[in-house]
Amino acid sequence: MVGASSGLGFAVAEEMAKRGYDLVLSSRNPQDAADAIRDRHGVRVEVVPGSISDPSVAASLADRAGALGGASALLLNHGGPPVKPLMGITDAEWSDAFGVMVTGPLRVLRALVPQMQTAGRGRVLAVSSFTVKAPYPGIALSNSLRAALVNALKTAALELGPEGILLNALAPGYVETNRIREWNDSYARQRNIGVEEVRKQALETIPLRRYGTPEGYARMAAFLLSEDNDYVSGQQILYDGALVTAN
Numbered sequence: 001m002v003g004a005s006s007g008l009g010f011a012v013a014e015e016m017a018k019r020g021y022d023l024v025l026s027s028r029n030p031q032d033a034a035d036a037i038r039d040r041h042g043v044r045v046e047v048v049p050g051s052i053s054d055p056s057v058a059a060s061l062a063d064r065a066g067a068l069g070g071a072s073a074l075l076l077n078h079g080g081p082p083v084k085p086l087m088g089i090t091d092a093e094w095s096d097a098f099g100v101m102v103t104g105p106l107r108v109l110r111a112l113v114p115q116m117q118t119a120g121r122g123r124v125l126a127v128s129s130f131t132v133k134a135p136y137p138g139i140a141l142s143n144s145l146r147a148a149l150v151n152a153l154k155t156a157a158l159e160l161g162p163e164g165i166l167l168n169a170l171a172p173g174y175v176e177t178n179r180i181r182e183w184n185d186s187y188a189r190q191r192n193i194g195v196e197e198v199r200k201q202a203l204e205t206i207p208l209r210r211y212g213t214p215e216g217y218a219r220m221a222a223f224l225l226s227e228d229n230d231y232v233s234g235q236q237i238l239y240d241g242a243l244v245t246a247n
């Protein structure tokens with residue numbers, strides 16, 4: 001489980017632990033999350049500290065997962081990239097974000113898929129965003145690079161399907177985490193309006209009139225990452241309360 005120390009990733013890791021999966025948690029600081037999940041659910045939890053963009057993380061994940069019996073499910077996640085308008089993004093910022101959002105996840109995929117091929121089954125899920133379907137102003141890095149990863153995973157679904165490996169992306173709309181609170185703060189500053197107004201405007205675009213929950217997202221993710229999912233592959237599925245801009 002990569003990017004699993006807080007927010008959506010943590011909720012997914014915890015849901016998998018509830019279902020009895022042993023875990024390898026990776027993020028820049030995964031230890032507290034690992035301790036919490038181990039204490040609450042009694043499963044084995046290993047950690048691989050480091051950024052998903054660090055090449056050594058992929059190799060360490062494969063080592064730890066192998067020691068736990070082999071990877072059967074892989075979650076690819078990381079924090080959101082800087083919020084900046086397209087015209088202000090430098091080459092270096094594109095390159096850094098590409099390392100975290102595309103090269104890193106695909107390196108981890110390449111490191112762990114062989115264990116799934118050996119087992120003849122596996123599930124992969126990327127945390128994506130509704131903005132892949134409906135690009136949003138001010139977050140060009142996210143709009144563009146998440147689309148690249150989603151299409152790479154669709155390609156992998158075509159290539160690895162015959163080996164029993166199912167790959168999907170689960171795109172949150174607005175889900176109540178620290179990241180979404182920071183996002184709302186940033187938009188409030190950019191538009192010079194209150195954060196409650198940003199939230200109100202967002203809710204008007206969500207037919208369910210509420211934000212999603214990390215736990216609800218995690219239940220959907222755990223379905224896609226487990227053997228319960230026997231036929232869904234190559235999809236980007238929205239967890240978004242029928243968000244008007246994304247459908």
Ligand SMILES: NC(=O)c1ccc[n+]([C@@H]2O[C@H](COP(=O)([O-])OP(=O)(O)OC[C@H]3O[C@@H](n4cnc5c(N)ncnc54)[C@H](OP(=O)(O)O)[C@@H]3O)[C@@H](O)[C@H]2O)c1
Nearest residue numbers: 003005006007008027028029051052078079080175177179
């Ligand atoms: N919440 C929403 O409604 C929403 C909507 C659309 C898209 N998203 C996207 O979904 C993803 C998860 O969102 P969230 O709300 O759960 O965010 P979050 O609460 O900020 O969690 C991000 C997680 O990723 C880890 N992380 C950050 N940078 C990393 C890196 N370089 N390598 C590995 N792990 C890294 C963080 O742990 P460490 O700090 O320990 O590294 C943390 O566990 C983000 O990319 C976000 O942009 C969220």
